Amino acid sequence: MSPQERRVGASLASIFALRMLGLFLILPVFSLYATTLPGGDNLALVGFALGAYGLTQACFQIPFGIASDLWGRKQVIVIGLLLFAAGSFLAAWAPSIEWIIAGRVLQGTGAISAAVTALAADLTREEHRTKVMAMIGSSIGLVFALSLVGAPLLYGWIGMHGLFILTGGLALAAIVLLLKAVPPAPAPHGHVKLPLRHVLTNPDLLKLNLGIGVLHIIQMAMFVVLPHALVGVGALPAVDHWQVYLPAVLASFVVMVPAIIAAEKKDKMRPVFRAAIGLIVIVQLGLWLFGSSLWLLAFWLLLFFVAFNILEATLPSLVSRTAPPAAKGAALGVYNTTQAIGLFIGGAAGGAMAQHLGDNAVFAACTVLALLWLAVASTMNFPQRRVPAATN
Numbered sequence: 087m088s089p090q091e092r093r094v095g096a097s098l099a100s101i102f103a104l105r106m107l108g109l110f111l112i113l114p115v116f117s118l119y120a121t122t123l124p125g126g127d128n129l130a131l132v133g134f135a136l137g138a139y140g141l142t143q144a145c146f147q148i149p150f151g152i153a154s155d156l157w158g159r160k161q162v163i164v165i166g167l168l169l170f171a172a173g174s175f176l177a178a179w180a181p182s183i184e185w186i187i188a189g190r191v192l193q194g195t196g197a198i199s200a201a202v203t204a205l206a207a208d209l210t211r212e213e214h215r216t217k218v219m220a221m222i223g224s225s226i227g228l229v230f231a232l233s234l235v236g237a238p239l240l241y242g243w244i245g246m247h248g249l250f251i252l253t254g255g256l257a258l259a260a261i262v263l264l265l266k267a268v269p270p271a272p273a274p275h276g277h278v279k280l281p282l283r284h285v286l287t288n289p290d291l292l293k294l295n296l297g298i299g300v301l302h303i304i305q306m307a308m309f310v311v312l313p314h315a316l317v318g319v320g321a322l323p324a325v326d327h328w329q330v331y332l333p334a335v336l337a338s339f340v341v342m343v344p345a346i347i348a349a350e351k352k353d354k355m356r357p358v359f360r361a362a363i364g365l366i367v368i369v370q371l372g373l374w375l376f377g378s379s380l381w382l383l384a385f386w387l388l389l390f391f392v393a394f395n396i397l398e399a400t401l402p403s404l405v406s407r408t409a410p411p412a413a414k415g416a417a418l419g420v421y422n423t424t425q426a427i428g429l430f431i432g433g434a435a436g437g438a439m440a441q442h443l444g445d446n447a448v449f450a451a452c453t454v455l456a457l458l459w460l461a462v463a464s465t466m467n468f469p470q471r472r473v474p475a476a477t478n
Contacts, residue, residue: 090269094209095218097267098202099225101163104260105170105198106226110233111240111249119246125183135187142194144426151200151419159205159271159415163198163264167257170196174254178247189250196257199425200418207406207414208272220346220399228335235328285417290408293466295424297363298401300459302428304366304452305394307436308373311445312383315373320380330384338391345396356468359400363463365393367456374449407469 120126120135154162170193177189203219210218240249285291316322316330349358369390377383402418409417439448 088214091210091214091218093267094206094269095221097263098206098218099221101260101263101268102199102202102222103225103229104256104263105167107229107233107253107256110230111237112246112253116246119241120183120186123183123186124181128183131183131187135183135190138187138190139194140426140430142191143197143199144423144430146195146197147200147422147426148416148419150197151204151415151417151422154201154204154415155413159201159208160264160268162201163205164261166196166198166201167261167264168196169193170198171254171257174250174257178250178254197419197422199422200415203402203418203422204406204415205268205271207403207418209269212407217346217399219403220342220395222399226398228339230331230335232332235332285409285413285420288408288417290467290469291405291417291420293462294401294405294408295421296462297397297459298421299424299428299431300455301366301394301397301401302425303432303435304370304455306429306432307439307448307452308370308390310433310436311440311448312373312387314440315377315383315445316380319378320383322380330380330387334384334388334391337388338395341392342395342399345392346399349396349400355400355404358396359404359468360460360463362393362396362400363456363460365389366397367453367460369393370449370453370456374446374453377449404469 116132116135120132125131150162150166173189173192173194173196175189176192177186180186180189203222206218206222237249240252244252313327316327320330322330345358345362348354369386372382372386372389377386402421405417405421406414436448439451
């Protein structure tokens with residue numbers, strides 16, 4: 087990668103990380119804090135408060151993606167981060183669970199994922215795009231692992247009000263980073279008349295959107311039951327789960343890098359992509375049939391993060407290369423909407439299935455879903471990598 091591409095990757099990964107750190111820090115401790123609020127003893131409201139962010143993200147990803155095509159990526163990202171910060175400060179002030187929900191809803195309106203990934207695609211060459219997407223995706227996984235360690239400590243020091251204020255402050259810091267560190271974005275395409283249906287009905291984009299939806303259904307459903315397995319099978323107290331998560335995430339980065347290099351530099355995107363989906367199948371099958379000890383659970387978790395990080399990097403790269411240039415933001419908006427819907431469905435369906443049918447039923451269902459995705463992926467057309475023109 088050129089120095090500018092490395093700068094783009096590091097800067098946009100940091101912007102994603104700053105925003106996601108604020109979100110992830112809240113998840114491990116929010117249910118404890120909710121019990122101190124009026125209405126916080128209603129578990130349905132507590133669950134809705136956590137899920138409200140994802141629902142509004144799903145509603146606003148496509149409009150923000152289209153807006154970034156029309157008026158520019160950076161402007162839309164700044165607006166989204168301001169909305170996210172405003173929601174964080176509202177939640178910090180909230181005197182009841184209902185106001186927390188309002189704050190989470192407002193946070194979710196700052197749906198910048200499509201605009202950020204579209205900006206990354208604008209500022210990088212195709213042969214290096216997946217590496218930049220990998221930097222962004224890896225930052226999310228690393229921040230998630232770090233939040234599992236830091237959230238209880240920060241909650242004890244500054245409380246939930248302080249965590250929400252910290253979240254808003256990190257979003258404002260991301261704006262400064264965007265304006266100061268990210269190179270100038272290309273001019274917006276303007277009011278190009280490209281109907282959204284061209285994005286929604288493109289067969290290859292549909293398969294990629296299906297993929298990200300399935301991936302996050304599996305992720306959420308898996309993590310509904312995996313913590314219970316670590317406690318019940320692995321005899322690992324909940325406060326010590328980071329001892330499994332953090333090494334697995336860090337080790338997965340080491341394994342993921344050669345795969346990303348092979349996909350891009352050696353033009354092996356097709357086999358790497360399908361192998362990663364196949365690894366998801368193996369992990370879910372392993373958790374279903376061979377998850378009888380802490381070491382086995384840790385092993386399957388490591389393989390999951392390897393596959394997950396590869397797919398998180400390659401999927402948006404493939405979307406950006408498949409979409410028409412004038413609708414890149416719109417296509418990534420649809421993609422991120424599908425991702426948000428997958429998160430919501432995975433959590434809700436995984437919880438219901440675990441409650442009524444047991445943990446193994448969740449892993450069995452995820453195995454079937456991953457197999458169906460692998461079958462669909464076998465029919466995908468992969469965009470040809472453009473070879474830079476030779477210079478005389």
